[in-house]
Structure formats: C-alpha cells, structure tokens
Amino acid sequence: MIYISVLALALAPFVAAQSTDHALDIKAIEAHFTQSHVVPDLLSSFNPSALLSLNFAGVGDVTPGQPLTKEQVGTTPVVTVTPANSSVQLSGTYTLAMVDVDAVGADISKGVNRHWLVNGVTVSSSTVSNSSATAITPYAGPWPAAGSGPHRYVVLLYEQPSTFSAPEGFTQTGLPVAPMDFAAYVQSSGLTSLVAATYITVEEGTATASISATSAVVTSTLGQSSSHGSSTASGTSSSASATGSTPANNGSSRTLSSVAAMSLLGAAIITFIAA
Template sequence: MLHTQGLLFFLPTLLLVPLRVLGQFNNQNLTNTTQAFATAKIVPDVLSSFNPAALLGVEFTDPSTNQSVNVTPGILLSMEQTMKEPQFFLTANVTIPSTIPYVLVIVDPDAPMPQNNTESQFRHMLGRDFHVDNSSKLVNTSAALSDFVNPTPPVGSDPHRYVILAFIQPADFNSTAPQLVNASTPRNNFNLTTFGEAVNLGSPIAGTYFLTGPSSNSTNSSATTSSTSPSSSSSSAATSSGSLKAHDVGSKVTWGLTICLTMYSLVF
C-alpha cells in the first residue's frame, strides 16, 4: 500500500500552489518496470513489493563522449558511463502538488559480488528535498545524507544491480533521517527496509535499475541472463498474464493517489 504520511503533510497547500501533470506518462513503461523488478528479483531482494504510481527517468552523461545515456530497466552500463551523478526525472498521469518533496535512494544489493553479497546493501546515494521542476526534472539544493558514489564492481564479479527509487518525503524526514544516516555512517550493509520503517518512508512511488560490471568495455546493451543479473530484454518482457497483473496493480495505485488528492483538494 502506498504510504502517504509525507504526502498528507502537503495536501493542505493544494489550492495555494500551481498544480501540474508531471510530463508524458506511458502506462506500458510502468508495466515493464514493475515486471522487470520481479524478474530481476529486486522484489524481494530489496523491496517486499513494488507497486509504482509514476515513472522515474535516470540520465547519465558519458564523460568520454559527453552524450546522454538513458537508463531503461535492466540496461547494462559501463563503469565509465556511470561515473558522474545522473539526472533524475519523474513523470505521472495524475496531477500532484508541485511543492511535494521526494527522497531518492540508490542501493546495490550485490556488493561486493552477486556470488557473495556479504556487504549488501551498499548505499550509493541518499538524497532529500527533491522537487519537480517545469521540465519534470527532480532538483534540490539540500545536502545529501549520502552523496552519490559511482559503481565500482570488483574484478571477477558478475554485473551488479543498481536500484534507484523515489519516495514521497515524510514531514519529519530531515529531523529523523540524519540520526540514522550521515557522513560517518558506513555505506555497506545498509538495509533500506529497516531504514524506511524507522523514518516512516513508506513505499516507493517510482523506480528503475541498471546493471554495471567490472569490464571496461561494457556497452549500452542488455546484460547476459543470470539469476541475479537478468538481461534487459528478459526484464522488460512479460507474459500476457504477468503484464496484465502489473498493469492492474499500477492502475490501482494510481487511482488511489488520484482519489486521495481529489478528496483533499475539496476539503482544503
């Protein structure tokens, strides 16, 4: 169930701020992402469930070519391509308040290797106070609790899954979260579920993931299939029954968010 504590704090401002639909929403992409998380075993390795109501876009800039590299669920990227902190974008098919803040998290459940993930989860980023601008880009000016650290899987490792999630930020996040995560907190053996419960983070509203291995000649192609590193095609492809189920779940969450916002806009 979508946790709305952070959302409810901001709902009274619905009539006081501009409202907008966040970009162009593609429901098939939502279905593919939901199915990809299940195929890649991100559910249950990172999340107990994943029922997104929005799409999270992630865009790296390849430092060698200065070209944009867009993340699609399960894409295999090189360490070089993922060296710089990416840009993030949020799109949805419902109108939400422009002032709602978001938390962004990047974790690696395969550290140090998928074959022996004794340091899982490794926290690559924990950012706060992100807001959506007029181009659907997530921007912020607050210091991250954990600055972005680029993927560096060790030699001999299979490709790692790097999971990127967006959450609606709880009202008291900036007072509770720094007590648990700060510059001196070890990044390894992080547990997103435990952290989320401690700060009332709730369920992610959007997410995606990519794969990165130690080889320097990785390309923008799909990874070869393995139990922990599924290919992009196998992650995105779903049986008709699986796709329908993911579509239904996503639709229910979206409808729930729409109804919640509508009710509170009438009240306030």
C-alpha cells in the same frame, strides 16, 4: 484545409491519451523489477505511481537494467520522474537513493552498499532537484568488484511525509559509501510511499562464479497480461534480462502501434482528399 482541420481534431484525443497514459510503461518497469529479482531481494513489492529515468552524460537516457560500465556512470545523472497519469501530483519533498543490490543470487542479508542518499529533494518540471537538499551520501558511481558479476544498482524515489525524521547515524552529510540495512532505514525514517524506481547493471571483468538465470521482459505481451505487473511473458519481440542482454524500451510496442495507426489513418485521409 477543412479536411486537415478535421484530421487534427480527430487525432487530438488520441495523441493526448498516448502522451499521458503510461499504464504499459508501469507494467514494464514492474516486470523488470520482478525478473531481475530486485523484488523480492530489495523490495517486498513494487507498485510505482510514476516512472523514473536516468540520463548520464555521454550516454543519454538509459532503460531499466541497461548494462553500463563504471566509467559511463561515474558522474551524477540527471533524474526525471513522470507521473503515470494526471491524478498523480509530484509536489513536496522526497528522498532519493541508489543502492547496490549485487548480482542476482548474491547474499545481501548483511545489507546493501549505499551509493547515493539525499533527503529533501524536490521535483521541478519533472526533473529531480537536490540543490537545496541534504546529501547524506553524495552520488558515488558504481564500482563493483572484478569478477563479481553484473551488479544491480537501484535508484529509488520515496515521498517524504511530514513526520519524516532521519534515523540515528544518518543525520550527518557527506557519509561515504557503506553497507546499510535499507529496509530498516525506510521504516525508521517514516518513508512509506515509493513513488518510482529504476535500475542499471554494471559489471567489471568476467564473472568467476555462476550467476542465477533470469527470465526476459517482453514488452509486447505486457498489455495482454491480466496480471498487473506480471513478469511472465512469451514471444520473441523486444526483451531484456538482468544479466546483460539488450534492454527493452518500455512501451515500445505501444508506441509503434500508435505510430502505425496514425500513419494508416493519415494515409486514408490523404487518399480521400486526393479522390
């Protein structure tokens, strides 16, 4: 019993650090947004302070860039947000949005289709709640045109400042899916802090036009990168691209390393006790 107690005390700080330190996860989502061209197509830069997760009924939690069918994402997902570290407090109200940034290389100069826009959402126990919020555009599942390639549907959570004011044309509820100048909306409404974001890809049929190539995100190399949020990576372990390859599980390398380290330490302690 004494040895077990010592082991628990020794591992407690290690386990706590693994559960609260999301530095590698933040690097991974930043890299995903760069390699998929969401930065700079939609956002000029991306430095989140939290991680956003989507859970669709029948699918479960999805990873950044995960290819899904329009049937799989037809119902409103459960949105959760996890602070990058203990210094990030998720209180107050937020704006939640989902926009269609089209396929990589598409011309979106005339705007992006709005599929979800809700003001005044709150975060309770990490879950984003819109029960008392204002749904400018209620969730409308992705529905890309057949043959137009894998569309990038980006879900974003912005902090609403006390000075927030919905711009002209966005004060009514129940507005349908429609093109919008998303950057102009963010600026004119006073949304300044993008807390977290993620994206999925949805494609209908086979692309009839050439889609711009993207590089892969290799999570096992992100911790070695000296550039914060760099999308440049080498190696062959878990990777994902914006054009439909199997997406990486953010932080997987760190998690596997952690489990391996704990297993080795546990084995060493057991051997010592047995001796």
